[in-house]
Every structure is written in C-alpha cells, then in structure tokens.
Amino acid sequence: MNHHEAESRLRRAYEHATPDALEAIRAACSQTKGERIIMTNKRKKFPWTKLLAVAAALVLVVGAVAGLGMYRRSRPTTTVSLDVNPALSISLNKDETVLAVTPRNEEARAVVGDMELAGNDLTLVVNALIGSMLRQGYLDDSHNSILVSVEDTDARRGEALQKKLAGQIDGLLHTDTLDGAVLSQTVDAADGELKTLAEKYGISLGKARLIQQIVAQDARHTFDELVGLTVHELNLISSDGTGSKLETVTANGTASDKGYIGVEAAKTAAVFDAIGDTEPQITWLDAVEMDYENGRMVYEVEFAVMGVEYDYAIDALTGAVVKKETDTDNEDDRRPATTTTGKPSSTTTAGKPTSTTAAGSAAITAEQAKAAALAHAGVKAADIRDYGCELDREDGVLVYDIEFSAGDTDYEYLIDAATGKILEYERDRDD
Amino acid sequence: MVFLLTVATPPEEEKMDALLAALAAGEREALAGLYEETRTPVYAFAFSILKNHTDAEDVLQDTYVRLYHAAGSYRPEGKPMAYILTVTRNLCYQRLREHSRRPEALPEELEGLPETATVEDRVLLQACLDRLTDGERQVVTLHAVAGFRHREIAALLGMSLSGVLSRYHRAIHKLRQLCEGGTV
Numbered sequence: 001m002n003h004h005e006a007e008s009r010l011r012r013a014y015e016h017a018t019p020d021a022l023e024a025i026r027a028a029c030s031q032t033k034g035e036r037i038i039m040t041n042k043r044k045k046f047p048w049t050k051l052l053a054v055a056a057a058l059v060l061v062v063g064a065v066a067g068l069g070m071y072r073r074s075r076p077t078t079t080v081s082l083d084v085n086p087a088l089s090i091s092l093n094k095d096e097t098v099l100a101v102t103p104r105n106e107e108a109r110a111v112v113g114d115m116e117l118a119g120n121d122l123t124l125v126v127n128a129l130i131g132s133m134l135r136q137g138y139l140d141d142s143h144n145s146i147l148v149s150v151e152d153t154d155a156r157r158g159e160a161l162q163k164k165l166a167g168q169i170d171g172l173l174h175t176d177t178l179d180g181a182v183l184s185q186t187v188d189a190a191d192g193e194l195k196t197l198a199e200k201y202g203i204s205l206g207k208a209r210l211i212q213q214i215v216a217q218d219a220r221h222t223f224d225e226l227v228g229l230t231v232h233e234l235n236l237i238s239s240d241g242t243g244s245k246l247e248t249v250t251a252n253g254t255a256s257d258k259g260y261i262g263v264e265a266a267k268t269a270a271v272f273d274a275i276g277d278t279e280p281q282i283t284w285l286d287a288v289e290m291d292y293e294n295g296r297m298v299y300e301v302e303f304a305v306m307g308v309e310y311d312y313a314i315d316a317l318t319g320a321v322v323k324k325e326t327d328t329d330n331e332d333d334r335r336p337a338t339t340t341t342g343k344p345s346s347t348t349t350a351g352k353p354t355s356t357t358a359a360g361s362a363a364i365t366a367e368q369a370k371a372a373a374l375a376h377a378g379v380k381a382a383d384i385r386d387y388g389c390e391l392d393r394e395d396g397v398l399v400y401d402i403e404f405s406a407g408d409t410d411y412e413y414l415i416d417a418a419t420g421k422i423l424e425y426e427r428d429r430d431d
Numbered sequence: 432m433v434f435l436l437t438v439a440t441p442p443e444e445e446k447m448d449a450l451l452a453a454l455a456a457g458e459r460e461a462l463a464g465l466y467e468e469t470r471t472p473v474y475a476f477a478f479s480i481l482k483n484h485t486d487a488e489d490v491l492q493d494t495y496v497r498l499y500h501a502a503g504s505y506r507p508e509g510k511p512m513a514y515i516l517t518v519t520r521n522l523c524y525q526r527l528r529e530h531s532r533r534p535e536a537l538p539e540e541l542e543g544l545p546e547t548a549t550v551e552d553r554v555l556l557q558a559c560l561d562r563l564t565d566g567e568r569q570v571v572t573l574h575a576v577a578g579f580r581h582r583e584i585a586a587l588l589g590m591s592l593s594g595v596l597s598r599y600h601r602a603i604h605k606l607r608q609l610c611e612g613g614t615v
Contacts, residue, residue, distance in 0.1 A: 029459075390594045
C-alpha cells in the first residue's frame with residue numbers, strides 16, 4: 001500500500017464520520033436573525049431554577065430625572081428600560097407596581113411572549129423578564145451584558161431604585177457558567193440632544209447615553225458607527241481589565257469575551273504575522289483590549305520585538321489581521337511593560353513551543369533544549385539552517401522535537417521537556 | 432486496470448471563494464453549499480485536535496455559525512480553506528483552554544459517530560488517536576483530507592516546515608502499517 005492509498009482510507013473514514021449538522025447550523029444562525037450574535041453553546045440551556053441562584057450580570061443602570069407629575073396610583077412615576085438586544089420599557093407607579101411593559105423590538109416581543117406582567121411588583125416582573133432572556137439565549141456566558149436605565153420624577157428615588165435593581169439583577173444572573181458585571185451611570189432625561197439622537201436611531205436613551213460617552217472619550221469612533229452594536233459589544237470596547245473606561249460609569253465584573261477567539265489567540269496571531277515561528281523576546285506595550293474597527297470587533301495587540309514596535313488589530317471572530325502598523329525605533333526602553341520570553345503560552349498540544357512554565361508544561365525552555373541538541377550534535381548555532389522546534393507529546397511524555405540541518409546532515413532530537421534529557425536522536429546524511 | 436474510487440476529494444478553491452462571497456452578499460443558501468463542500472475537512476481537523484467526536488461535532492457547527500456571522504468581513508486573499516480552518520482551529524484552542532481550567536480532561540473517544548461510519552472506519556480513527564502523536568495526527572489529517580501542502584500546514588499549525596515533513600512521514604508510515612497489518 002502506498003501513501004496515496006493510506007490517505008484515501010483516512011479520508012474515507014473521516015467522510016463517514018462527519019455528522020450531518022446543516023439543520024442545527026441553520027437553526028443556530030436564524031436564531032439571531034438580523035443581529036450579529038454567535039450562540040456557541042446552544043446545547044446548554046440554563047434551567048430556570050438555577051438562574052435565581054447566585055449570579056452576576058452586566059447591568060448598566062441609568063438614573064434619570066424626568067419632568068414633574070402628581071403622585072397618583074395610576075400615574076407612571078418611573079420608567080425602567082432594559083436593553084440587551086431585546087429592548088423594552090417598564091412603567092411603574094410610586095409603589096413600584098408595574099403599570100405596563102412595552103416591547104420596543106422583535107426580540108423584546110419574544111422575551112415578553114404572552115406573559116401578563118401589568119399589576120405585579122417590579123421585582124417579580126424583572127425576575128420574569130431576566131429569566132425569559134436567559135431561557136431564550138439573549139443572555140449567556142458569551143453575552144453577559146444588560147443595560148438598565150431608570151428615569152424618575154424624583155431624583156433621589158430614581159437613584160435608590162437604580163441601586164436596588166442593580167443589586168437584584170446582580171444577584172439573579174450568577175451561575176457557575178455565567179459571570180457578569182454591574183455598570184451604573186446617571187443620565188438626564190431632559191437632555192434634548194440625547195432624546196433627538198435616541199429617536200433618530202430608534203434606540204433607548206440609556207444606550208444613546210452610553211454611545212455618547214464612548215464617542216466623547218475616543219475620537220476614532222462616531223455615534224453613527226456604534227449605533228448598530230449590541231450593549232455587550234459596547235461594553236467590551238469601553239472597558240478594560242479593570243472596569244469601565246468611562247468616567248460616568250461604575251463597573252463591577254467584566255464583559256465576557258467568550259464569543260471571541262480570546263486574548264491569547266489574538267496575541268499569537270499578531271506575533272506570528274509579525275515575526276513568524278521564532279522565539280524572540282517580546283515586550284508587550286499595553287494590555288490587550290477590544291475595540292470596533294472597520295466594521296468588526298477586534299483585539300488591539302501592541303508589542304515590541306527586536307527594536308520594532310507593532311500595533312495590530314486582530315479580528316476577534318476569525319483571528320485575521322485587520323490592521324497592522326509598525327514603527328522602527330532603536331530605543332530599547334519606553335514605557336514600563338511586561339516582558340515574556342517566547343510566544344504567548346498555549347495550553348494546547350498543537351506543538352507550539354513555549355518557554356513559560358504554565359502548570360503541567362515544560363520546565364526546560366526551548367532555548368535550553370536547542371542548546372542541548374546542538375551541543376550533542378557538535379554543531380554551532382550559526383552553522384545550522386531549517387531549524388524547527390515543536391512541543392509534542394510522545395507516549396504521554398512532553399518532549400521538544402527539534403530538527404535542523406548542518407552541512408549535508410539532517411538532525412532530529414527528542415528532548416524530555418521536564419528533565420532536559422535527550423531521549424532520541426537521528427542523524428541523516430544526504431547521499 | 433484497477434479503478435480506485437475515492438469517496439471524497441479535497442474542496443476546490445474557486446468554488447469556495449464564490450460561496451464565501453455569496454455568503455457575504457447575504458445569500459443564505461450559500462451556507463448549505465459551503466457546508467457540503469467543506470464539512471469533512473472541518474470536522475476532521477477539529478477531531479484531530481480535540482480527539483473526541485462530540486467536541487468535534489460542536490466545533491463543526493460553531494465554525495459555520497461563525498463564518499455566517501463574520502461573512503461580511505471575509506476578504507478573498509490567500510486560500511479560502513485556510514481561512515475556514517483558521518476559524519476551526521481557533522474554536523478548538525478556545526475549547527481546549529476552557530477544558531484546561533476544569534479538572535477533568537477531554538474524553539478521547541469515538542462515541543456518537545454516525546451510522547455511516549463502518550467498523551473499519553472506527554478502528555482506523557481509534558488507531559489515529561492511539562498510535563499517532565497530536566502533531567502527526569493533525570498534519571496527516573490536513574494533508575489527506577483538506578489537501579493542504581506541507582507549507583500550508585506549517586502556516587496553519589504554527590510549525591516549521593521540517594517539523595511538518597517529519598511528522599507527516601512518521602504518520603504515513605504508521606498508517607500504512609495499520610492498514611496493511613490487517614488490523615484495519
């Protein structure tokens with residue numbers, strides 16, 4: 001049997017093993033019709049009872065001072081708006097009894113369904129609505145952000161309600177699969193400009209306020225550009241590891257980036273594009289943050305290596321390079337930065353060399369393994385070519401698989417990554 | 432003359448470019464076409480990384496959902512199959528990261544394989560799990576099922592070309608032994 005036949009056998013086996021998933025894929029795609037959401041964990045549905053257990057969600061609470069009015073039972077004194085992708089308004093009287101729930105878009109209609117919510121206490125109604133959103137997948141561990149805006153005739157009452165709601169929803173959405181954050185800000189409902197913007201784009205006052213804040217802080221963004229983003233995406237681009245970057249917003253917890261490739265993958269993509277498969281000393285110039293550029297969510301990766309500064313925007317969904325800037329600068333020290341040796345560590349066994357000691361991985365660095373191999377082969381680093389080094393697993397042992405050529409001889413070494421011992425070597429002279 | 436009938440051939444580039452462009456233009460039927468063209472390489476590659484059928488199936492689905500949603504940002508540069516498998520690869524790595532945070536490791540199993548898989552197929556795939564290293568399995572799968580050249584495999588997996596070549600040769604050597612030895 002030649003290798004073509006062996007490959008055919010393998011191909012045939014895989015062909016037979018591939019399930020038919022087209023219907024499931026179609027269902028997952030149309031679930032979020034018109035919205036840019038990826039539901040990656042469609043199989044895992046959260047049981048309603050679990051949701052009311054410990055939880056944390058991302059809640060953006062906006063307090064507002066509206067016009068004046070008499071305090072009568074049927075007169076709405078307060079409006080609470082919820083924005084995720086579903087957008088709805090809840091009007092209340094002074095006793096926090098819900099007078100009406102008004103869905104503002106298709107998804108909100110789906111959330112409300114045929115629930116009869118008017119006449120109930122606000123706490124109950126919020127429970128029901130959040131539960132519905134979780135059940136239908138509008139909130140999950142990849143999209144854990146919700147915007148809550150409170151407009152009240154009485155500023156003090158509005159703020160108190162804001163705090164209470166934040167606490168309630170915070171407590172609602174904390175399971176072992178869901179983590180969240182609470183954002184709070186105040187907004188002035190009498191702000192004419194804000195109202196105009198909100199009406200023009202058909203979004204809530206609270207969301208408009210959030211976008212307005214982002215644009216004010218970062219001139220690269222325009223209101224127009226950000227209007228189509230979900231609350232979750234807006235949160236991702238306006239926060240970093242320590243919380244919201246917006247001054248008027250207080251944040252608890254972090255927006256999840258589980259729907260995306262992740263910081264490590266973004267770093268790997270950027271470094272690989274810049275310098276390929278080598279092991280340099282990388283200086284990270286800034287923490288990796290998410291942003292919105294060229295119509296997509298990206299990771300911003302900035303680093304310097306061998307005197308050159310790189311500024312990358314990596315597509316957060318696919319890992320493709322969206323933008324790349326380099327700046328040759330011969331100065332070595334700039335701002336304080338964290339330094340790691342080698343490529344960002346990876347916990348996969350796909351064979352990426354790593355010299356950081358992540359739990360359970362190599363204690364010997366790739367550099368040390370290389371030195372051991374060269375010493376054994378009796379060749380100098382300067383004399384080799386076609387050098388390759390992979391971290392692999394042979395019979396359960398983590399090894400460095402090192403290959404290089406020197407003169408007319410090809411060498412291959414397997415070096416135990418824990419002890420540095422040479423397990424195997426091969427020399428192959430060209431003839 | 433013996434006529435060797437192969438069930439699947441590696442997908443054609445032009446066809447895929449056209450499908451991806453159609454998807455970007457909002458033609459949802461293009462998704463079905465793209466799926467039919469590319470599902471085996473996507474599944475096979477995911478399986479070669481994740482080493483179990485269930486997770487590979489999940490990533491298979493997630494890949495197309497992601498392609499669907501990211502369609503607008505696809506720019507036809509380089510090989511479309513490389514683009515698709517990059518998405519698959521990243522989904523796999525993400526899943527491995529998530530699993531590494533929990534104490535139990537990923538199951539290595541073929542449970543859940545569709546009925547179309549024969550006993551022969553199962554034995555071969557199980558042998559791939561047992562007898563090939565991770566690197567060897569991924570390299571030979573990309574070469575055999577996705578039709579990638581060694582250089583393209585190196586780029587996708589972040590390996591050196593020589594690393595790919597040696598893994599490929601070892602993997603083929605072992606596969607041939609398995610197929611000839613009567614165990615498959």
